[in-house]
Amino acid sequence: xxxxxxxxxxxxxxxxxxxxxxxxxxxxxxxxxxxxxxxxxxxxxxxxxxxxxxxxxxxxxxxxxxxxxxxxxxxxxxxxxxxxxxxxxxxxxxxxxxxxxxxxxxxxxxxxxxxxxxxxxxxxxxxxxxxxxxxxxxxxxxxxxxxxxxxxxxxxxxxxxxxxxxxxxxxxxxxxxxxxxxxxxxxxxxxxxxxxxxxxxxxxxxxxxxxxxx
Amino acid sequence: xxxxxxxxxxxxxxxxxxxxxxxxxxxxxxxxxxxxxxxxxxxxxxxxxxxxxxxxxxxxxxxxxxxxxxxxxxxxxxxxxxxxxxxxxxxxxxxxxxxxxxxxxxxxxxxxxxxxxxxxxxxxxxxxxxxxxxxxxxxxxxxxxxxxxxxxxxxxxxxxxxxxxxxxxxxxxxxxxxxxxxxxxxxxxxxxxxxxxxxxxxxxxxxxxxxxxxxxxxxxxxxxxxxxxxxxxxxxxxxxxxxxxxxxxxxxxxxxxxxxxxxxxxxxxxxx
Numbered sequence: 001x002x003x004x005x006x007x008x009x010x011x012x013x014x015x016x017x018x019x020x021x022x023x024x025x026x027x028x029x030x031x032x033x034x035x036x037x038x039x040x041x042x043x044x045x046x047x048x049x050x051x052x053x054x055x056x057x058x059x060x061x062x063x064x065x066x067x068x069x070x071x072x073x074x075x076x077x078x079x080x081x082x083x084x085x086x087x088x089x090x091x092x093x094x095x096x097x098x099x100x101x102x103x104x105x106x107x108x109x110x111x112x113x114x115x116x117x118x119x120x121x122x123x124x125x126x127x128x129x130x131x132x133x134x135x136x137x138x139x140x141x142x143x144x145x146x147x148x149x150x151x152x153x154x155x156x157x158x159x160x161x162x163x164x165x166x167x168x169x170x171x172x173x174x175x176x177x178x179x180x181x182x183x184x185x186x187x188x189x190x191x192x193x194x195x196x197x198x199x200x201x202x203x204x205x206x207x208x209x210x211x212x213x214x
Numbered sequence: 215x216x217x218x219x220x221x222x223x224x225x226x227x228x229x230x231x232x233x234x235x236x237x238x239x240x241x242x243x244x245x246x247x248x249x250x251x252x253x254x255x256x257x258x259x260x261x262x263x264x265x266x267x268x269x270x271x272x273x274x275x276x277x278x279x280x281x282x283x284x285x286x287x288x289x290x291x292x293x294x295x296x297x298x299x300x301x302x303x304x305x306x307x308x309x310x311x312x313x314x315x316x317x318x319x320x321x322x323x324x325x326x327x328x329x330x331x332x333x334x335x336x337x338x339x340x341x342x343x344x345x346x347x348x349x350x351x352x353x354x355x356x357x358x359x360x361x362x363x364x365x366x367x368x369x370x371x372x373x374x375x376x377x378x379x380x381x382x383x384x385x386x387x388x389x390x391x392x393x394x395x396x397x398x399x400x401x402x403x404x405x406x407x408x409x410x411x412x413x414x415x416x417x418x419x420x421x422x423x424x425x426x427x428x429x430x431x432x433x434x435x436x437x438x439x440x441x442x443x444x445x446x447x448x449x450x451x452x453x454x455x456x457x458x459x460x461x462x463x464x465x466x467x468x469x470x471x472x473x474x475x476x477x478x479x480x481x482x483x484x485x486x
Contacts (some may be wrong), residue, residue, distance in 0.1 A: 114416055116371030117364050118338075135367045135414065136360075151413070 003029070005060070006037035011051060022058060029060045039067025048072050107144075114150065115140060124161055136176060145169070155179075164203055169213070173199040183208050216324040219331045219459070220349035221391075222373075224365030226336030228357045229393035232429060234333040235263045235438035236449070237353070240456035242297035243440065247328040249288065252302035253345035254335040255311060261301045264291065265436025275303040278315030284322050293441055298327070308341035320348045338368060343376050350379065351387040351459070353420060357394045358405040363414055366390075370415060389420035391455060396425045397469050408468065421455035423448050424469035 007014050022029070036055070038048065048068070055062060107126035115121055115130055117137035128142040133150035140146050140154070143161040145168065152170035159166030159181035166180050173194050178185050180203050191210060198213040221234045231254070238250040252260035255275060261267040266289045272282035277300070284300075291297035300323070303310070323330045334345035346352065352373050356366040370388060379386045392408060399405050412419060423429070428446040432439040439449045447469055454464050 113374075116374075117367035119371045132416070133414070136364050137368065138371075153414070 003032055003034045004037050005034055005055070006040055007051065008040045009042060011041070011046070015054065018058070029058070032061065033063040034060050036062050036065045037067050038065055038069075038072075041067075043069055046072070109142075115154065117154070134170075136174075142166070157184075159203075166203075168201040169199075171198050173197055173210075178208065178210075180208060185210075216327055217329055217351055218320060218324070218349050219329060219351045219353060220334055220346045220373075221331060221353045221355060222334040222342060222346055222369050223336065223355040223362070224338060224342075224369040225357075225362045228355050228362050229423070229429075230336070230355050231259045231263050231333050232433050232438075233353065233355050233391055233393060233423070233452070234260060234331050235433075236429075236440045236452040237456055237459070238329070238331045239291075239294060239297060239438040240440040240449075240453045241329050241331075241459070242291070242294045243444075243453075244456060244460070245296065246460075247296050247326070249298040249300055249323055249327045249330055251300040251323070251330060251332045253311075253332050253341055255302045255341060256304065256307040257335065258302035258304045260333050261289075261299065262436060263433050263438065264299050266291070266299050266301070267436070270301045273301045273303040274319070275306050275310045277319050278311060280315075284319065284326075293437075308335070308339070308344075311341065311344050313344065313347070316344050316347060338372060342369075343372065346373055346377050348378055349373070349386060351389065353389050353391050353459075354415070354417065355391050355393055356411060356415070358392060358400070358408065358411055360406065363406060363411055367415055370417060388417040389459070390415055390417050391420045391423065393423045394425040395422050395469055419466050420458050421451050422466060422468055423451045423455075 052062065108129065109121075109123040109127070110129045110131065111121060112131040114132035115134045115138045117135040120139045120141065121128060122141045124143040126142070127144040127147065128140055129147040129149070130140060131149050134140055134148055134152050134154040134156065136153040138154035139157065140148070141157040141160055144158065144163055145166045146156045146158045148156070148170035150170075151172040151174055153174045153176065155177040156168045156170070156175060157179040158168050162181060164181045168178055168180065174196065175190070176187050178190075178201050180201065183203055183206060185208050194210055194212060199210055200213055201208055201210045203209070221230050221237070223230050234250050238248045242248040250260060250264065251274065252258050253274070254260070261270055269289050272287035274287065276282035277284050277287050287300055289299045289301065291299065320330065332345045332349065335341040354366050354369060356362050373386050373388060374380050377386050390412065392411060396405060400407070408422065424447050426446065426448045428443045429439050429448045432442040435442060439446060440452050443449055451467070451469070458464055
């Protein structure tokens with residue numbers, strides 16, 4: 001199935017809107033055949049070749065056009081561009097402005113309120129810091145380490161994505177369950193002397209180690 | 215400006231209905247125009263605790279579904295002019311409540327009263343979420359026991375996520391009302407300490423209501439403790455809580471064991 005793109009004048013504004021869409025879902029056009037409907041463009045010769053190039057630069061694979069006026073020139077180059085590829089070999093973009101950090105790029109998550117019972121915080125990309133307590137019956141799941149600046153009463157599951165070096169830190173240890181990279185301990189297995197103390201947990205080989213922080 | 219208060223807890227049997235009635239009556243005695251609304255459709259109790267069970271004709275469901283007008287369903291208290299009750303239906307279930315209908319009823323109530331106090335059913339399902347939906351303020355009723363505290367924590371999380379205010383990005387005020395507090399058991403270390411409950415839930419304390427005969431008796435007689443025995447320690451705690459709800463700053467008194475010297479000498483068998 002091919003997508004149809006229909007540029008509308010003014011083309012600059014339409015391109016801006018397209019860019020916003022691409023930014024929102026970067027892989028939207030990946031490998032998808034696109035038909036360009038030029039019917040809405042003014043009859044006077046528009047810069048069709050330029051438009052095709054601009055779209056090509058954005059990794060959009062055009063397999064055909066429709067609605068073009070016979071007098072227009074510059075419609076030839078689309079087809080050979082990606083004749084045999086299912087995924088376009090996208091040119092490497094050189095960003096001309098500093099990249100803006102969007103929430104999707106962040107590698108740490110800060111939660112500045114308590115995590116309540118029944119709530120579940122899942123952050124696979126990196127570390128989670130909680131400014132507050134994690135309640136009994138709540139869970140924090142992180143790809144990296146977990147820091148709790150309060151009492152950890154619920155579950156903390158660190159190193160979700162196979163990160164063996166992830167650790168769990170908390171200002172007061174009352175956890176129901178701790179897990180790092182698949183190795184877990186329930187409250188029953190933990191050293192009772194650590195209860196109520198500031199503590200950290202890490203992995204040494206296949207064993208979970210727990211120690212106070214002071 | 216009317217304030218919608220939801221009295222909620224998650225867990226059942228902690229004293230939501232008793233507290234709704236007592237707080238409603240306390241506010242009404244402070245010359246506020248108050249309506250208490252029973253959201254516990256199918257298991258209505260507030261009418262009994264308010265002593266109005268023989269006067270129910272129409273109920274919340276009738277108004278929500280448009281079968282009755284709001285003034286037809288409102289029951290004015292015979293003891294306090296400024297106190298009204300909107301009862302729940304005993305024959306229907308919570309599915310009869312619709313979100314739009316509840317919104318309409320609450321909007322109508324806002325025009326008539328200063329305080330709309332919604333008695334939430336136990337649980338975290340539809341009935342409870344609809345009861346908290348339009349709240350400006352929540353009174354989280356908790357017993358000093360681990361199960362109750364954990365359920366309250368869950369409810370606080372829902373208040374921050376599922377209420378209309380939360381969805382608009384506004385804050386919902388939350389207060390902790392610690393009920394069935396037993397001074398004797400607390401001193402023996404058999405209950406969670408108040409400071410532990412506060413640390414776990416991290417919301418401000420509205421009051422501590424001592425476990426007492428008066429509260430139980432009042433519920434069975436159909437007179438909220440703030441009407442039936444207004445001088446009892448429990449009633450005084452509710453009056454103070456009502457004033458705090460209105461924005462006053464009062465020191466919270468921890469109910470002490472009321473045993474005199476002789477009683478202490480002879481332990482629990484002494485007759486006071």
